[in-house]
Structure formats: C-alpha cells, structure tokens
Amino acid sequence: MLVEEEKISKLISYALRHEPARFQLELDESGFVSLDELVSKLNQVEQVDLKTEAVVALLEKSDKKRWEIQGHLIRAIYGHSLSQKIIKQAAKPPEFLYHGTAHKFVDRILAQGLLPKDRQYVHLSQEIITAIDVGKRRDHEPVLLEVLAQFAYENGVVFYQEKDGIWLSEPIPVRYLRVMP
Known part of the structure; x- marks a missing residue:
C-alpha cells in the first residue's frame, strides 16, 4: 500500500472508530454511515480530494480489512472507542481462541481477566500466529493466552x-484463560 493510501x-x-x-458523522446502531457522506465530510474537514470509488478500491486491495462496505454504507469492523456501543451479532465460538499480549500486562490480566x-x-484471534503478531505490537516476544x-x-x-x-467478546474472566508455553 502506498504511503498516501495508508494515510487515507x-x-x-x-473517523469511523474514534471520532x-x-x-x-452519525453512525447507526451497527456503526454504519453513508459512504458518500463519509467521503464528503472527510474532504470538508481534512481538505482532501477523496472519491468514493477510491475508498472502495482501497478496501478491495487492503490486506487488513479494518472496515467494510455494504451497499452504500460503510463501517469500521472493530476497534471502536466510542461511547455509543456498536451492536454486534452474537455467535458460538470455536473451542479455543487466542490473545497475544506484552509481558508487562500478564499479571494484571491474570488478576482481572x-x-x-x-x-x-x-479482541481475540482464531489463529495462534495472528495473536502472536498482534502481541508483537507491544513486545518483541509476547505472551500467548x-x-x-x-x-x-x-x-x-x-x-x-x-x-x-477475528473474534470479539465481552470481558473474559480469569478462569477461562491459560498462558501458553
């Protein structure tokens, strides 16, 4: 991805996750907003010259799907820090999921969940390697839970x-966690 595309x-x-x-922008209960409205507001506030087609193309070529487009609507898939809770559809998980974290957080996690x-x-992962990669953002040798x-x-x-x-969940109590060797 080019530097300019990464910035966009x-x-x-x-805009969709945090501000x-x-x-x-007014997100609906599932976090969606009109794609055309998003592009218009980004152009206004950030004084860029973004086109709707460019956003669609950017999503199609991105290896990290952080947002999705459904029809004429767009939303961030996860990572929201909004006070308005984004409604998700509950699902039965696989037997195990994984979470990579920095060593400095392990004691707190094992005390609080x-x-x-x-x-x-x-945020959880179905794949061990993905959880490790996420944990490496804060620790070169993360702990795998x-x-x-x-x-x-x-x-x-x-x-x-x-x-x-990728899986999301409500808080996970300690009794459902194991530190992997």
Missing part, C-alpha cells in the same frame, strides 16, 4: 465473530 486508510478508520462527531480497556470489546472460548460461552460470556478469524 488510517483517516477512515479514525465520528469531529467529522459530523481480559478486559476491553479503551475499546468496546476484547489461550481462551477456553466454548467453555466461557457455555457459561454466559458473549462472543462475536468478525472477518478473517
């Missing part, structure tokens, strides 16, 4: 399946 991708994610009000912190949901997802689900923890093996 991050701007779109920022829709700054761009005078996995919490969404400044996001709306806990295995989540007993099906057991947690059977005991009332709600999970949401996203795209590309």
